[in-house]
Amino acid sequence: MLQAGPAESVLGTRRGKAVLALLLAIGFLDFVDASVVNVALPSIRRDLGFSVQGLQWVLSAYLVTYGGFMLLGGRLADLVGRRRLVVAGTVVFFVSSISGGAAQNPGTLVGSRLAQGVGAAMMLPAALSILTTTFSNPVDRAKALGAWGALGGLASAVGVLLGGVLSDLLNWRWVFFVNPPVCLIVLFAIFKLLQVDPPRQRGRLDVVGAVLVTTAMLLLVYTIVEAPDKGWGSGRTVGGLVGAGALLVAFAVYEARHSQPLFPFSIFRIKGLGEADLTMVVAMAGFYSMFFFLTLYLQNVLGFSPLKAGLVYVPATFGVAFTAGLGSKLVSRTGTRPLIVLGAFLGAAGIFWLSFIPVHGTWLGNVLAPLELMALGLGFVFFAVTTAAQAGVPEDQAGLAAAMINTSMWLGGALGIAIFSAIASSRTQHRLAAGASPASALTSGLQVALLAAAIFLAVAGLIAFRSRNATAADMLPPEAEPDGTVLETVDV
Template identity: 60%
Template sequence: MTNLASSPPSASALSTRRGKQVLGLLCAIAFLDFVDASIVNVALPSIREDLGFSVQSLQWVLSGYLLTYGGFMLLGGRAADLFGRRRVLQTGQVIFAVSSLVGGLSQSSGMLVAARLCQGVGAALMLPAALSLLTTTFTGTDRHKALGVWGGVAGLASAFGVLLGGVLSEGPGWRWVLLVNEPVCLAGIACTFVLFADDRHRPDLRALDLRGALLSTAGMLLLVYTLIKAPDVGWDAARTIAGLAGAVALLVVFIVNEARSDNPLLPLSIFRIRGVAAADVTMLIAVAGIIAMFFFLTLYMQNVLGYSQIKTGLSYLPLCFGVAIAAGIGSGLLPRVGTKPVMVVGALLGAAGLFWLAQVPAHGTFAADLLPGMMLAAFGLGAMFVSVTTAANEGVPPDQAGGAAALLNASQQVGGALGLAIFSALATARTRDQLAAHVPPPAALTDGVQRALLACGICVAAAAVVALWTTNSRGEVPIEAEADAHAEPDAEPLPAGAA
């Protein structure tokens, strides 16, 4: 039995059966985390009717997950680096499995929201641990290929969640959008135990920046919570302004603390790695438009076109295929043209799709008004996620892999919350103005959706501009990395032996 990490640098880990199994497991974990951010969207009407949610409190079925997912992400990434990635990954899987079971069996609205909050904590432990395992297990071109697959899975999951949510909620019932996680989690826990060697070491709490953990978690929680509530209480309300100011203050103090700490939660040296910060900002801005797109298209299909839950879900099937195809093409292009061109073109395609969708009429049809724009957005989404994920982890040393993974995924969660908050406010204001002018409700709602999708398109186009500041990596293996690999072949003994 040979350890993957101790194989000669020239050997391809992905060419082995064990390497393929490791990549499959990590991508399955990522898919589970990403899909649960969108799987409840289509099921919300059924959940409201069954558990007696008010219209205002219903948003917390979706937002509760995003709140703790984004809020605990940096802490989860640092914990993986310090206390062992396999240990943190399995802990997150257990929390995710238990909370999914509780959510699926919930008998009250409060019980379901509490379960979704706990789900987010589990996901915040799982995702950075899984991505850092991937970036420390695979090297060189293997690493680029693996990151390409991961990015494609991330993009696909966002679309597939809406599809799966519609099929399950109108089939066996809304509870299965949560209970479906159980067999996947149990299989994941077992496979993690088998495929990865025990990398635990005695926890040294002195190495954990507790002050930084409190500041970052409090700042992120307050930021995401304020963004979620802003459309309801108003952007100019004292509560919103105070919340945003408080979050910024906490995060500024966090950065000052990190600069002075001997064992920072997020080493600021990571931002000196060329292109990493730009890739994270690209992800934040792009996701702000993309996640909101799914929300508004679902709203339009159900409330304007009168689609059922299952018909709404199945309408996303072509988009899922488009993302998968684009991710495959994008992964193949990365070694030839590099990450930057794929990222920029992907963002521009996504923006073009959103601009098309921003023209949807009140009496639209799927084939003429939705499908072309959805496919353009799908091709852009698949290419962009593959390239951004690769660029955001390029050149990161192994001891900071968890932090880099957490930073990328925190950018994604904050971007999603920010986009929903801002664009929902735009759509709501436009719809209210139209209703006040005695425009029929379907037309008024459509006008609001159009305004929001146009803003989403501008946002994704802006991501293409930011992407110009990223590095253009083709996955070359630096000479220094090869030398280190020869000198210290057992530096990262994460996976179990290859067959």
């Protein structure tokens, strides 16, 4: 079947640039809120009386619902309308941010974080699918995804910085109160800039499939988050993993027999999609956990204030932005595979270097250079993997593909922290039992955890060697039959 040549440039217009800025603002809200509370945790614990064990849920609650509802959110974007879903998600995010900032007890704050995760799971896949369907010209899409890749990498560092600034100069509540004004601006821009969704697709929603996949993902992420405390070999952890697996199998069997499935498995016929998602899981396990462990080192070993710990990440933001932007220019010549491989090994080298952090270290002597090397790798990986995961996806499945790559990202982050925290804790306890000082024991645990994170990045690079090398020609979405079957296309 013949396909027309590349579409005209949308990004070259004033409206196109404004649409991209809006989508980046939506993504920034969601990405940043995963890490912005990190350095505010001690203040939150003191003010609201959290237990040590309960405090982790200020972080984890967001990840559980974010990852648990992401696939459902992405598919709903395809079925009921992307603008509708991003509006609904922004409203949920607005309300939950206000309730989080005003929380007077641990339960209200954790509940607000759970709701924030649901809102983000509605907003993010809808925004990314709007990006890939709006900027269909290959050059436009490469530039837009380059900006999205820079944003995703920047957000982890900016979130820690922003949390430190707000916590030190104001108080921890402003970590939440900063969101509502941005949400109002976003909502105004959505109605001003984004096209009205077409009429909803006829046919009933696959409710059973939605319940099965969402329950499975919630149970999976919850089990992973709880595993460091409960133990990986505990009956609760094993039971949770087995239960999540059984629900996913039941979901797959049910979907295969459904005439209008929530999750059309024909999407896996798109070459390279599965490899891109797997690469993201493994890579983000290393990258995301690095920020967590390095922040612990800066505050608990070197004694940095929240603001000072946040400022440490400023140079890294420039490194991420540089390589994500460079990748958007190189991808038309090299394809995505070399960029992923290079980025993964740069990231592995930087985190491996960080694994030598000493007890009496300094930012300039032990953190700056390896952190910058890691940031260069993060920019390449985030851009190139996201691009590979969106290449060749038909428009009617763009939301699902966006949800899959974002689910992979946050599942990888949760998995990395869970696994490496257990490694760090075991090493720290062993060193304390041997008579080491608390600072020395904690540093030793962090060193081992960072080494494991570096190994994961190297494995991601090896996986990428086997991945599809998506090029500019693959940026054009193929046509699809009503049943979701992708048709082969040739350029004319």
